[in-house]
Amino acid sequence: MLKPLGDRVVIELVESEEKTASGIVLPGTAQEKPQEGKVVAVGAGRVLDNGERVAVEVSVGDRIIFSKYSGTEVKHEGAEFLVLRESDIVAIIG
Amino acid sequence: MLKPLGDRVVIELVESEEKTASGIVLPGTAQEKPQEGKVVAVGAGRVLDNGERVAVEVSVGDRIIFSKYSGTEVKHEGAEFLVLRESDIVAIIG
Amino acid sequence: MLKPLGDRVVIELVESEEKTASGIVLPGTAQEKPQEGKVVAVGAGRVLDNGERVAVEVSVGDRIIFSKYSGTEVKHEGAEFLVLRESDIVAIIG
Amino acid sequence: MLKPLGDRVVIELVESEEKTASGIVLPGTAQEKPQEGKVVAVGAGRVLDNGERVAVEVSVGDRIIFSKYSGTEVKHEGAEFLVLRESDIVAIIG
């Protein structure tokens, strides 16, 4: 298990299937770099200048969209993860 | 649905029709890059150093003008959105 | 109408007529890039780290001088405006 | 009249006459870029993160020395001024 520090979040990448206008499903490799992930671990949050910790706005299990080219790629027990700062996450898919 | 984080705002782009001096309507493609959008989701706001959250100054439904080349383009359920930081929004069209 | 966000200010450009030493009036095009404007809308002000908002130091109707090349050009209802940050405004013409 | 914003200061440039070792007076054009000015208007001061305003350390009438290449050149009613940030002023000539 990976326990991220501060406002970091560990995610698994999600290959988003996408249909063309004519209904053909494009596999992940024929698309742009994926920007979707599923949260698998969440840090304790960043510490403000007044000493208070701010809880991260995402929770384990959330599907999120993140900024391209952000984060640190990590291999752990044969699987690949991406560790993001909270500020790299733009939205939760609700 | 997309739920933006922090001071982020999700918008749909708005193609602004524009008439030339002689009254001819120019479609979007003959114009500059659009800078108008309609707000579809608003984050909880950024956290100040005193722990307080500052509500974002725009609301769902607002038509806004944003800085060129800002934001993260996101495809979701077949539609295209732009996720902006509040600081990328320059004005609300009232 | 445009409602600027934060410490932003919407201005109309002012073409400043200028006379040469010999009294000949130079129209705007024969001069340097204008740096004068008239304030048409003012934001609520920026938020300090203590949560307080600081009122912008200019008011609607003020004629101001701003730093060259600053601001975002915006077309709205056929007219052109410039949206500035308060920090781009150097002085009010009193 | 020009009313500078925040911690800005409006100055008139002062051509400093300078004598060579042999006593010859060099006019301004034969010298380096002037760095001296006389204060003609002073802003209300910058706002700290606690909401307090800090009065600018110079007053109208002070002769000051400023950092080369700083400030915004402004023409107003036929005269030329320089608008400086307080931080561009290095010393008052007492």
Added chain:
Amino acid sequence: MLKPLGDRVVIELVESEEKTASGIVLPGTAQEKPQEGKVVAVGAGRVLDNGERVAVEVSVGDRIIFSKYSGTEVKHEGAEFLVLRESDIVAIIG
């Protein structure tokens, strides 16, 4: 012994063995630059603007993952260590 300052952490590098899909063990040299370490010493933590010290989130003995190319390499008593800032550590391996 090394006593790191502020939010710094001293680690020993850990050569992570990794098996290929076919089960062959690749020694460290055939892999990417290692990003794993074991914490051997922890600083007192960084000081906030309110004077409070924030304890570092890792403890001696923790196995951690850090950002590539971060830290200062230090040789001490024949052994090699890496001194990291807490912000260079992305996760604890739990």
Added chain:
Amino acid sequence: MLKPLGDRVVIELVESEEKTASGIVLPGTAQEKPQEGKVVAVGAGRVLDNGERVAVEVSVGDRIIFSKYSGTEVKHEGAEFLVLRESDIVAIIG
């Protein structure tokens, strides 16, 4: 007289004589750029975010060492001075 602003300090450069190992005195021109000065005027100090002013750590008459290439050169009443920020001063020669 020059009255420096904020945390600025006015110094006169000091040509440090230096002897070679064999006892020959090298005049200033045969050496590196001098980094020594004598304090002739001290500003009121910088203002913290809580509105408090922090007194500068040097006093008039102190001999100090400063970082190379820092400060603003100023000519005043025929003499040359250097105006430094307090942060450019590394040590007092006691």
Added chain:
Amino acid sequence: MLKPLGDRVVIELVESEEKTASGIVLPGTAQEKPQEGKVVAVGAGRVLDNGERVAVEVSVGDRIIFSKYSGTEVKHEGAEFLVLRESDIVAIIG
């Protein structure tokens, strides 16, 4: 004597002898740039935004390791010193 300002620390460089695997002692010149020093003077510490001073974490006599290429080289009374910011010191050798 040198009295460093703020969070600065004056050190003497320490030439670290190092043995190769076969036991041969390499003199300093055959090695990398030294990164070890002995603290000879310590400043009063940096001032926080709340006006409080934070004592430097090292004391006179401590042997320390610092980041390569940091600090200001200073010659004083025939000896050479290095003036570091506290943040350039990575660890105390205990």
